[in-house]
Amino acid sequence: MLKKSFSRFHLLTIFRRIRIKICTESEKTWFHWGSNPGPSACKADVITATLWNHIRTKPLKTGIWIWSGSEKLRRQCGRGMKTPENICSLISKPRGEELLLCRMGSCQEFQVTVHTSPGPTCGTYNRLYLSLIGSHGETPPIPVNNDHHLLPGSTCLVLVRANGPLGQVVLVRLRLEAQIGFPNVDWHCNRVEIRQCTKDQEPEPESLQVFCCDKWLRTADGDVELRSGKLCLLAEETEEQLKQHRLMQLQHQQELIRWGSFVEGAPQCVDFKHMSELGPNLSYTHMSPTINMHYLKGFAGRVEPWTSFSELEAVFAHSGHQNSIARFVKAHWKEDWYFGYQCLSGCNPLLLRQTHLIPPNLAVTSDMLRPFLPAGSSLEEELQKGNIYLLDYKFLDGLEANQINGKQTYLSAPLCLLHLNQQGQMVPIAIQLQQTPGPQNPVFLPSDSDCDWLLAKIWVHSADFQGHQLISHYMRTHMMAELCCVATLRQFPEHHPLHQLLMPHVRTSLQINLQARASLLAVNGVFDQSVGSGLKTIPEILRRASATIHYRSMCVPDDLSDRAVDKLPHSFYAQDALRIWDALHRFVLAWIDLYYRGDKDIKNDSELQNWITDINKHGFTQNSGFPQCFHTKAEVSKFLTMFIYSCSALHAAVNFSQLDFALWMPNCPPSMMRPPPQVKGDVTEQDILSFLPGINSTLRVLMALTVLSQPSVDFIPLCHYREAIFRVDAHRRLVEGVQAELKAINDDITERNRHLELPYPYLCPSGIENSVAI
Numbered sequence: 001m002l003k004k005s006f007s008r009f010h011l012l013t014i015f016r017r018i019r020i021k022i023c024t025e026s027e028k029t030w031f032h033w034g035s036n037p038g039p040s041a042c043k044a045d046v047i048t049a050t051l052w053n054h055i056r057t058k059p060l061k062t063g064i065w066i067w068s069g070s071e072k073l074r075r076q077c078g079r080g081m082k083t084p085e086n087i088c089s090l091i092s093k094p095r096g097e098e099l100l101l102c103r104m105g106s107c108q109e110f111q112v113t114v115h116t117s118p119g120p121t122c123g124t125y126n127r128l129y130l131s132l133i134g135s136h137g138e139t140p141p142i143p144v145n146n147d148h149h150l151l152p153g154s155t156c157l158v159l160v161r162a163n164g165p166l167g168q169v170v171l172v173r174l175r176l177e178a179q180i181g182f183p184n185v186d187w188h189c190n191r192v193e194i195r196q197c198t199k200d201q202e203p204e205p206e207s208l209q210v211f212c213c214d215k216w217l218r219t220a221d222g223d224v225e226l227r228s229g230k231l232c233l234l235a236e237e238t239e240e241q242l243k244q245h246r247l248m249q250l251q252h253q254q255e256l257i258r259w260g261s262f263v264e265g266a267p268q269c270v271d272f273k274h275m276s277e278l279g280p281n282l283s284y285t286h287m288s289p290t291i292n293m294h295y296l297k298g299f300a301g302r303v304e305p306w307t308s309f310s311e312l313e314a315v316f317a318h319s320g321h322q323n324s325i326a327r328f329v330k331a332h333w334k335e336d337w338y339f340g341y342q343c344l345s346g347c348n349p350l351l352l353r354q355t356h357l358i359p360p361n362l363a364v365t366s367d368m369l370r371p372f373l374p375a376g377s378s379l380e381e382e383l384q385k386g387n388i389y390l391l392d393y394k395f396l397d398g399l400e401a402n403q404i405n406g407k408q409t410y411l412s413a414p415l416c417l418l419h420l421n422q423q424g425q426m427v428p429i430a431i432q433l434q435q436t437p438g439p440q441n442p443v444f445l446p447s448d449s450d451c452d453w454l455l456a457k458i459w460v461h462s463a464d465f466q467g468h469q470l471i472s473h474y475m476r477t478h479m480m481a482e483l484c485c486v487a488t489l490r491q492f493p494e495h496h497p498l499h500q501l502l503m504p505h506v507r508t509s510l511q512i513n514l515q516a517r518a519s520l521l522a523v524n525g526v527f528d529q530s531v532g533s534g535l536k537t538i539p540e541i542l543r544r545a546s547a548t549i550h551y552r553s554m555c556v557p558d559d560l561s562d563r564a565v566d567k568l569p570h571s572f573y574a575q576d577a578l579r580i581w582d583a584l585h586r587f588v589l590a591w592i593d594l595y596y597r598g599d600k601d602i603k604n605d606s607e608l609q610n611w612i613t614d615i616n617k618h619g620f621t622q623n624s625g626f627p628q629c630f631h632t633k634a635e636v637s638k639f640l641t642m643f644i645y646s647c648s649a650l651h652a653a654v655n656f657s658q659l660d661f662a663l664w665m666p667n668c669p670p671s672m673m674r675p676p677p678q679v680k681g682d683v684t685e686q687d688i689l690s691f692l693p694g695i696n697s698t699l700r701v702l703m704a705l706t707v708l709s710q711p712s713v714d715f716i717p718l719c720h721y722r723e724a725i726f727r728v729d730a731h732r733r734l735v736e737g738v739q740a741e742l743k744a745i746n747d748d749i750t751e752r753n754r755h756l757e758l759p760y761p762y763l764c765p766s767g768i769e770n771s772v773a774i
Helices: 008-017 044-057 240-256 309-319 324-332 336-345 366-372 379-385 450-491 497-506 509-518 526-530 534-548 556-563 572-595 599-604 606-618 633-655 658-662 685-691 695-708 729-754
Strands: 020-024 029-033 065-068 071-073 108-116 127-134 155-162 169-177 187-196 209-217 224-227 388-392 415-420 426-432
Touching: 108 127, 127 155, 127 187, 169 187, 169 209, 169 240, 209 224, 224 240, 240 450, 324 658, 336 426, 336 572, 366 379, 366 426, 379 388, 426 450, 450 497, 450 509, 450 534, 450 606, 450 633, 450 658, 450 685, 497 572, 497 633, 526 534, 526 695, 556 572, 572 633, 572 729, 599 606, 599 633, 658 695
Parallel strands: none
Antiparallel strands: 020 029, 020 065, 065 071, 108 155, 108 187, 127 169, 169 224, 187 209, 388 415, 415 426
């Protein structure tokens, strides 16, 4: 009698796939299916029901006859084929070629469930085909959604039979094909689940394999192969097919993701010219909050300079009245203690450093500075105590400034000495506006006239604006993120644990940088029309900064210690940055420990070594101190933390703060309309206005900063992950741990800020975006 391993469903599957005639000779009962079935033709489901009911109770005595089209292919089955459970899947080759029979006992069957992601646009009209690739063979493609729609959040169940030896399933191959008459819509696959069926056609629970996808698929992608199992290193791969799959994936990525250059001598970027080249998995939608720029518009035609500070105040009253930090800046921008505070906890806290030697090109003497030091002390003593700090803008030296509204603007390359006084305040004590000393390059002092001293500080702020935008912001966060992203896509296969760790922090960098290079940093963009450095100087500034950057300056504990700003009382950036770095470092180190048993695994990970080689080849110079290869887990953990911090916390500190400090434009002038003064005593308050940028260029910059300073309404906070891999048990525990640490930091910062007249909110973890996305 019929065994449980053979079912009516199998017959239906057979008849839906093949054109045949079947006759059970003992009963002379005909079942027709095909292109020319004759008068007794039935549909597949009717044939299935009829044949099934017939053979369910009546074993075949002499076997089965099979026809294909008009050609009779008689195959007398042996005694082992006399029972219907051994009448197994009939596979037809094209153009009426010979039909094949295989024994039921030698076939493997799998219940396959395809999951579409739940997002509202994740479904598709396209036809999906699926194949299983095993250690000993593979199944032909079968349609998944013939009778189902790939709707958002839906599942499609399909039975897949292997007619020959398949072995362990190692890969799932998916392919999308457009349907005629329907839009070709991308599809977001969440995962594919496979269960091998038992003899009674029930799925074995223990046989569940999950093939994570969690990405968009397009018809243009062709065959896309998914693999199951935990993340692993190349050395841990046991299946040769998986090793080859890993290699082929990297080869494909390296053909698709190529290195390009924005500026020679600076870190390289992706060689894409158009947004369409990114594809859906490297693109994202930035959902901007409602931004009120009503009072910043309408000034496009006003190319003239500001006529008075009251005119500036009128604009500020409308555009900045709801910004408490901007109001504080406007109230205190002329004060020396605030100048020093902004160097430590403003929008560019990365330049100030302790010095024990006066630069030889800074024309100051001990007698000149004695009135601004503690009574009884000297410049030499204060240098020895570590109380003297320096700002040096030499990267601007000798550069030609931009032309704005047809008028020449001017750059300076100031040197500024600051003193940490007995009240714990960092105050400026000397400013030289150009690098080369001389009679036409005076050193400005706090004892000079109020207007002279104020104008000297404004020049420093304007120089700082150029460095902040191009070096601290663009190079050290945007370019670093893109450098890491391109190298990761090219050198780490998706199943490498470091690919999964890094990509959530760098994926958005390609799109935002393409947009920046096509708008802000392009002809007729904000830099071209409104910023003193302009387009001509951008390449040289980035080259100079890239040539002098050092790896230690990118690592928070080393950087703060080297600059001796880590223990200063009002260095809130330093305080918060250290805590966030430490939390990230512990998280990264724990992730490394999951996959690398010891330092030997680090040395033997060829994909990791290729990754750092790619970064060095296309990043900074060899004397930058970046590791050329990795020897220890500690080295890798520090390096990864550097990238994650730069792409998240550092970007938050230098980007989301900039509008607060620039809304009162004299505090951060983007350009200067007159050359630096060569003598003292000739400047009035009205003269200061003539140095400042004109009306329309000021408002153009403020509108750009207003947009750039707003995180998206659906931004992802630091160490929050939407990717499924972070919900796996071991990963989930690590994520929960770092999130708890960051929440404690957030609570402490919030409590501290409650007691500060000028709070520092930019490194509250709840406001730090996981990646560079704006």
